[in-house]
Amino acid sequence: MYPIITLTTDFGEQDSYVGQMKGAILSVQPRVQLVDLNHQIPPQRIVAGAFELWRAWRAFPLHTVHVAVVDPGVGTARRIIAAHIKGHFFVLPDNGLLSFILAEESVEEVVEVADPRFWRSTVSHTFHGRDIMGPVAAHIASGVPLRKLGGELDAADLVMLESRLQDGDRRDRPFRCEVLHVDRFGNVVLPVRGELSGGGRTIHVSIDGTSLALPAARCYGEVPNGALVLITGSSGLWEIAKAGGSAAEHLGVEVGSEVELDTGR
Amino acid sequence: MYPIITLTTDFGEQDSYVGQMKGAILSVQPRVQLVDLNHQIPPQRIVAGAFELWRAWRAFPLHTVHVAVVDPGVGTARRIIAAHIKGHFFVLPDNGLLSFILAEESVEEVVEVADPRFWRSTVSHTFHGRDIMGPVAAHIASGVPLRKLGGELDAADLVMLESRLQDGDRRDRPFRCEVLHVDRFGNVVLPVRGELSGGGRTIHVSIDGTSLALPAARCYGEVPNGALVLITGSSGLWEIAKAGGSAAEHLGVEVGSEVELDTGR
Amino acid sequence: MYPIITLTTDFGEQDSYVGQMKGAILSVQPRVQLVDLNHQIPPQRIVAGAFELWRAWRAFPLHTVHVAVVDPGVGTARRIIAAHIKGHFFVLPDNGLLSFILAEESVEEVVEVADPRFWRSTVSHTFHGRDIMGPVAAHIASGVPLRKLGGELDAADLVMLESRLQDGDRRDRPFRCEVLHVDRFGNVVLPVRGELSGGGRTIHVSIDGTSLALPAARCYGEVPNGALVLITGSSGLWEIAKAGGSAAEHLGVEVGSEVELDTGR
Numbered sequence: 070m071y072p073i074i075t076l077t078t079d080f081g082e083q084d085s086y087v088g089q090m091k092g093a094i095l096s097v098q099p100r101v102q103l104v105d106l107n108h109q110i111p112p113q114r115i116v117a118g119a120f121e122l123w124r125a126w127r128a129f130p131l132h133t134v135h136v137a138v139v140d141p142g143v144g145t146a147r148r149i150i151a152a153h154i155k156g157h158f159f160v161l162p163d164n165g166l167l168s169f170i171l172a173e174e175s176v177e178e179v180v181e182v183a184d185p186r187f188w189r190s191t192v193s194h195t196f197h198g199r200d201i202m203g204p205v206a207a208h209i210a211s212g213v214p215l216r217k218l219g220g221e222l223d224a225a226d227l228v229m230l231e232s233r234l235q236d237g238d239r240r241d242r243p244f245r246c247e248v249l250h251v252d253r254f255g256n257v258v259l260p261v262r263g264e265l266s267g268g269g270r271t272i273h274v275s276i277d278g279t280s281l282a283l284p285a286a287r288c289y290g291e292v293p294n295g296a297l298v299l300i301t302g303s304s305g306l307w308e309i310a311k312a313g314g315s316a317a318e319h320l321g322v323e324v325g326s327e328v329e330l331d332t333g334r
Numbered sequence: 335m336y337p338i339i340t341l342t343t344d345f346g347e348q349d350s351y352v353g354q355m356k357g358a359i360l361s362v363q364p365r366v367q368l369v370d371l372n373h374q375i376p377p378q379r380i381v382a383g384a385f386e387l388w389r390a391w392r393a394f395p396l397h398t399v400h401v402a403v404v405d406p407g408v409g410t411a412r413r414i415i416a417a418h419i420k421g422h423f424f425v426l427p428d429n430g431l432l433s434f435i436l437a438e439e440s441v442e443e444v445v446e447v448a449d450p451r452f453w454r455s456t457v458s459h460t461f462h463g464r465d466i467m468g469p470v471a472a473h474i475a476s477g478v479p480l481r482k483l484g485g486e487l488d489a490a491d492l493v494m495l496e497s498r499l500q501d502g503d504r505r506d507r508p509f510r511c512e513v514l515h516v517d518r519f520g521n522v523v524l525p526v527r528g529e530l531s532g533g534g535r536t537i538h539v540s541i542d543g544t545s546l547a548l549p550a551a552r553c554y555g556e557v558p559n560g561a562l563v564l565i566t567g568s569s570g571l572w573e574i575a576k577a578g579g580s581a582a583e584h585l586g587v588e589v590g591s592e593v594e595l596d597t598g599r
Numbered sequence: 600m601y602p603i604i605t606l607t608t609d610f611g612e613q614d615s616y617v618g619q620m621k622g623a624i625l626s627v628q629p630r631v632q633l634v635d636l637n638h639q640i641p642p643q644r645i646v647a648g649a650f651e652l653w654r655a656w657r658a659f660p661l662h663t664v665h666v667a668v669v670d671p672g673v674g675t676a677r678r679i680i681a682a683h684i685k686g687h688f689f690v691l692p693d694n695g696l697l698s699f700i701l702a703e704e705s706v707e708e709v710v711e712v713a714d715p716r717f718w719r720s721t722v723s724h725t726f727h728g729r730d731i732m733g734p735v736a737a738h739i740a741s742g743v744p745l746r747k748l749g750g751e752l753d754a755a756d757l758v759m760l761e762s763r764l765q766d767g768d769r770r771d772r773p774f775r776c777e778v779l780h781v782d783r784f785g786n787v788v789l790p791v792r793g794e795l796s797g798g799g800r801t802i803h804v805s806i807d808g809t810s811l812a813l814p815a816a817r818c819y820g821e822v823p824n825g826a827l828v829l830i831t832g833s834s835g836l837w838e839i840a841k842a843g844g845s846a847a848e849h850l851g852v853e854v855g856s857e858v859e860l861d862t863g864r
Contacts, residue, residue: 071629075618081518082347082612085390088340088371089568092393095367099336099395102629103369106618112519113578125615128622128729130629141578144553194553196568199393253611254642288674288724303619303726313643313671346783347612350655353605353636354833357658360632364601364660368634377784378843406843409818459818461833464658 072210073102073129077121077137078198079110086196090138090203093189097207106135113141115165116232117324120249122159123169124304131156136206137166138198149182149201150222151215158215160206162197165230172233176224183219237263237307243273243331248324249306255315257322261307261330265300272299273331274309277322283309337475338367338394342386342402343463344375351461355403355468358454362472371400378406380430381497382589385514387424388434389569396421401471402431403463414447414466415487416480423480425471427462430495437498441489448484502528502572508538508596513589514571520580522587526572526595530565537564538596539574542587548574602740603632603659607651607667608728609640616726620668620733623719627737636665643671645695646762647854650779652689653699654834661686666736667696668728679712679731680752681745688745690736692727695760702763706754713749767793767837773803773861778854779836785845787852791837791860795830802829803861804839807852813839 074094080086087108094101106125110118118139126135140147140162148163154174159167160182182201185192187208192200205218235246250258257276265272265285274281283299284292292298294313297320302308309316317323339359345351352373359366371390375383383404391400405412405427413428419439424432425447447466450457452473457465470483500511515523522541530537530550539546548564549557557563559578562585567573574581582588604624610616617638624631636655640648648669656665670677670692678693684704689697690712712731715722717738722730735748765776780788787806795802795815804811813829814822822828824843827850832838839846847853 073625073629075622077615079518082372083374084515084517085342085371085386086517086568088369089390089393091369092340092390092395092398095338095369096393096395099338099367102625102633103367104618104621104625104633106615107612109613121615125619125622128619128626130622130626133622142555145555193566193568195565199568250614252614252616253609290672290675300725301723303616303723303729344783347637348639349780349782350607350636350651351782351833353634354655354658356634357605357655357660357663360603360634361658361660364603364632368632407820410820458831458833460830464833 071100071102072098073104073133074206074210075104075106075125075129075133075135076108077106077110077118077135078108079112079114079118079139080108082108086198090199093199093203094207097204098211101207101210110139113139115139116230117250119166119168119230122166126157126170129157134158134160134206134210136198136202137161138202139166140164140197143197144194149197150179150227151182151205151209151218152179153177153215158209160202160209163228165228167227168230168232169234171224171227171229178215179222179224179227180215181219181222184217187213187218232260234260234262237261237332242333243329245327245329248322248326248328251317251324255311255317256302257309257316257320258302259307259309259328262305263301263307265307271333273333274299275329276320277326279320336365336367337363338369338398339471339475340369340371340390340394340398340400341373342371342375342383342400343373344377344379344383344404345373347373351463355464358464358468359472362469363476366472366475375404378404380404381495382515384431384433384495387431391422391435394422399423399425399471399475401467402426403467404431405429405462408462409459414462415444415492416447416470416474416483417444418442418480423474425467425474428493430493432492433495433497434499436489436492436494443480444487444489444492445480446484446487449482452478452483497525499525499527499571502526502597507598508594510592510594513587513591513593516582516589520576520582521567522574522581522585523567524572524574524593527570528566528572530572536598538598539564540594541585542591544585601630601632602628603634603663604736604740605634605636605655605659605663605665606638607636607640607648607665608638609642609644609648609669610638612638616728620729623729623733624737627734628741631737631740640669643669645669646760647780649696649698649760652696656687656700659687664688664690664736664740666728666732667691668732669696670694670727673727674724679727680709680757681712681735681739681748682709683707683745688739690732690739693758695758697757698760698762699764701754701757701759708745709752709754709757710745711749711752714747717743717748762790764790764792767791767862772863773859775857775859778852778856778858781847781854785841785847786832787839787846787850788832789837789839789858792835793831793837795837801863803863804829805859806850807856809850
């Protein structure tokens with residue numbers, strides 16, 4: 070046995086909060102592989118955490134436990150849940166963090182985390198990542214079945230965000246969306262799925278009032294340095310990219326900017 | 335055996351210094367669980383490192399080895415020490431990094447790190463984290479007893495910072511302190527211990543010339559969005575928080591800002 | 600067996616790209632020690648990645664596998680290589696990332712990474728760190744010999760950067776170089792090797808038009824607080840440092856600033 074636990078939080082890196090969570094996990098199960106997915110989720114931006122979980126979870130092997138703590142409701146009546154989806158486990162507040170995954174996958178089992186025997190012995194009012202979710206993840210990684218953690222829930226009752234991924238190959242044109250993410254390279258990620266194979270296709274994009282006719286390509290290297298291009302990023306979503314530069318800076322856009330797309334279909 | 339070593343430094347993340355320390359540790363003991371506590375300690379701010387160690391160490395299981403490198407005196411005559419406190423081990427320069435812990439706990443054993451057999455074979459003049467403290471921590475994690483590392487010291491001779499935690503329930507009012515820490519969420523952490531249970535209690539706070547009557551609460555969720563509140567944070571210290579926002583930004587305060595508290599007792 | 604894999608990338612920390620790479624590695628080999636060397640390499644700055652690999656690899660034990668992904672050519676015809684150097688393994692694009700190491704060490708074996716049996720089952724056009732290099736590193740860490748990964752290459756054909764380390768003890772004076780790196784403490788790292796032993800030696804430095812006579816010392820602690828000094832840093836390179844402060848800020852210099860040195864020899 071050599072279980073993996075991933076961590077996604079909005080804790081940043083100026084505090085030892087992530088380290089304290091790991092200490093609580095290791096106090097339960099010291100033989101675990103801990104992987105940081107992202108701790109730079111903007112404070113309390115649940116949709117960013119949901120997107121991060123969605124694009125990262127498939128890179129991990131079966132039986133991985135994913136803990137996500139973006140938890141503005143800590144200390145209130147919001148539920149903590151543990152879910153089993155396609156051989157992976159998730160421990161997180163029931164506030165929409167699973168939305169993007171739930172839109173694609175069905176839940177095998179989901180329970181409310183309720184039995185304090187699997188928590189830290191003292192539980193603070195403001196840090197359930199360390200005191201509840203971390204230890205619960207460690208117990209799941211050690212083989213504790215979900216049904217022992219608390220009562221079963223109906224997956225249809227879980228909180229869902231309104232934000233949705235769209236299918237880029239749909240026929241009705243044009244269609245609208247908002248910028249979902251900007252990465253470190255300045256790639257502008259759109260909530261639009263689909264494989265852009267290049268081959269001379271042009272897609273019309275209006276973004277913050279600028280109209281662009283962008284060539285679809287498979288990678289940055291297919292266009293000249295400095296050119297804008299629309300590619301399918303590594304998560305299967307459309308990205309506006311700039312070869313050798315930052316598309317986000319070039320266009321002056323950020324998360325939430327409005328986009329209109331016309332695929333010419 | 336599956337030992338844990340935590341790392342706390344002011345090395346930041348634009349260099350491989352932390353990675354090099356880990357390489358030196360793994361060269362001694364490859365079967366170790368490495369946990370980053372905090373590498374964003376402001377350069378050479380010993381008090382911030384001391385606070386971080388104090389609030390994080392209890393989250394870890396017995397036998398954990400904590401290495402801390404905030405070391406403005408590297409290369410000078412300052413001592414490096416290894417201490418055994420309540421079943422945990424600490425390896426760090428003797429410059430005050432243990433102050434907050436020593437104020438609460440007694441030392442079982444402390445030695446000066448002096449025997450180069452437990453160091454890296456070549457020792458630089460500027461990076462004792464990699465060349466001395468990391469390898470020594472790995473040897474302790476592997477079971478080497480402290481007395482082999484160097485001569486015993488008297489705990490009363492260790493360097494102590496002037497900064498102290500106060501007890502919020504003390505009777506004399508009002509009392510003064512300085513902001514100890516501001517976290518990523520803008521919570522303003524005070525060096526004041528005590529459990530604030532809510533229940534309608536009001537505490538008067540003067541901070542940088544602003545006077546506030548803050549309700550005490552158990553968590554942010556107990557007050558309306560945008561309201562300021564005084565809570566007991568996850569380390570047991572008082573924090574000025576803002577529901578759904580940053581108290582530090584709201585108040586324009588930072589680490590070191592002067593605070594006067596009146597608990598009305 | 601308990602293999603180590605280090606990761607050096609320009610992925611930053613606002614995305615889960617590093618985490619996804621680790622997921623792909625753990626899908627091949629879950630019993631591995633993962634160490635982050637540096638993920639703050641400025642986007643696509645190969646020379647910074649090459650420097651980081653060079654100064655960090657020696658801190659790790661034999662058989663460590665080092666993966667480096669600074670890969671502006673991803674998706675184009677640039678090769679991915681796996682190399683065996685002095686008992687360590689390297690997996691990276693053939694774009695100069697090995698330059699500083701190759702200037703000092705000879706290659707025992709280097710192959711082109713070509714056999715997709717050792718890759719992720721689906722390979723994106725833009726994220727070969729996750730889809731090719733990570734899994735290949737995990738297979739090497741598991742004992743797969745390099746020759747199975749693809750055809751052998753001639754080390755003399757590998758891409759080399761123009762940037763080179765110089766020897767500070769050479770006789771011809773003065774000589775020129777560019778600032779190679781500025782670390783978190785504001786130490787200004789020069790591409791100049793050599794042990795500065797102190798002892799009253801003075802070195803003349805012109806940097807961005809400012810002329811300085813800097814004392815050579817072994818560590819910051821040997822000069823008064825606030826003084827500039829030239830020391831041999833922890834990687835064996837010359838660094839302009841300021842005791843208790845930032846030399847880079849003091850001098851207003853950054854990576855690439857021109858420097859002229861006169862050792863008075």
